[in-house]
Amino acid sequence: MSDKIAVVCDFDGTIAKRDIGHEFFGKYVSDKDRREKLLEEWKIGLISSRECLAEETEMILPASTGELEAFVDGEDLDPYFKDFVDYCNTCRYEIEILSDGLDYYIDYLLMKFGLGFLDFKANHLVCDNGEIITVDFPYYNSMNCQMCGNCKRKHVEDLREKGFFIVYVGNGYSDRCPAEYSDMVFAKADLLGYCEDKKIEHIPFTNFRDVEQELSRRIKI
Numbered sequence: 001m002s003d004k005i006a007v008v009c010d011f012d013g014t015i016a017k018r019d020i021g022h023e024f025f026g027k028y029v030s031d032k033d034r035r036e037k038l039l040e041e042w043k044i045g046l047i048s049s050r051e052c053l054a055e056e057t058e059m060i061l062p063a064s065t066g067e068l069e070a071f072v073d074g075e076d077l078d079p080y081f082k083d084f085v086d087y088c089n090t091c092r093y094e095i096e097i098l099s100d101g102l103d104y105y106i107d108y109l110l111m112k113f114g115l116g117f118l119d120f121k122a123n124h125l126v127c128d129n130g131e132i133i134t135v136d137f138p139y140y141n142s143m144n145c146q147m148c149g150n151c152k153r154k155h156v157e158d159l160r161e162k163g164f165f166i167v168y169v170g171n172g173y174s175d176r177c178p179a180e181y182s183d184m185v186f187a188k189a190d191l192l193g194y195c196e197d198k199k200i201e202h203i204p205f206t207n208f209r210d211v212e213q214e215l216s217r218r219i220k221i
Contacts, residue, residue, distance in 0.1 A: 009097050011122070015097065016075060057132065078208050097121070166184070169186040186210075187204060
């Protein structure tokens with residue numbers, strides 16, 4: 001095992017208690033029936049998360065960043081995540097947040113909870129004068145795969161090229177691919193079921209206290 005450890009964490013439903021993007025669009029989209037059809041198409045692989053997210057954004061227009069902030073302000077993070085960040089800093093572990101959601105609410109919540117120093121990569125919500133305009137995808141199709149808006153596998157591979165042992169923590173659809181290319185996987189919810197089905201070695205977890213305790217047991221510094 002490399003003495004360089006990188007802990008890569010999903011955001012929605014992993015660091016954040018809920019899938020914030022999913023809940024926000026669920027509340028504000030104009031055509032809820034169309035959105036449900038869109039989500040079904042995404043879940044069975046007929047469309048990419050990029051296509052799904054772009055169309056969801058179109059369905060909330062016109063919308064303001066004020067509405068998004070008011071919604072996000074009621075959201076919370078895993079109660080043990082801040083302690084986990086302190087643990088990683090003490091151990092000199094690299095921490096990177098990867099999300100197939102939107103950078104705007106991730107940045108807002110990290111700043112709110114005093115974690116604005118953490119590095120993250122996500123899809124970019126384009127805004128102008130307080131109005132939501134569209135979504136950009138700066139990390140799309142990085143590995144010649146078009147299923148996710150933000151190619152998490154590419155970020156994992158970049159860390160591996162730098163010599164890091166990769167610990168991945170996630171819960172959902174966009175975590176499936178990077179989990180297959182990580183050295184140690186912590187999984188819950190949909191990712192847990194996927195790992196069980198695909199026989200991917202993994203460690204079930206409920207919160208970041210579980211992750212910290214298991215890392216302390218398995219990796220000695």
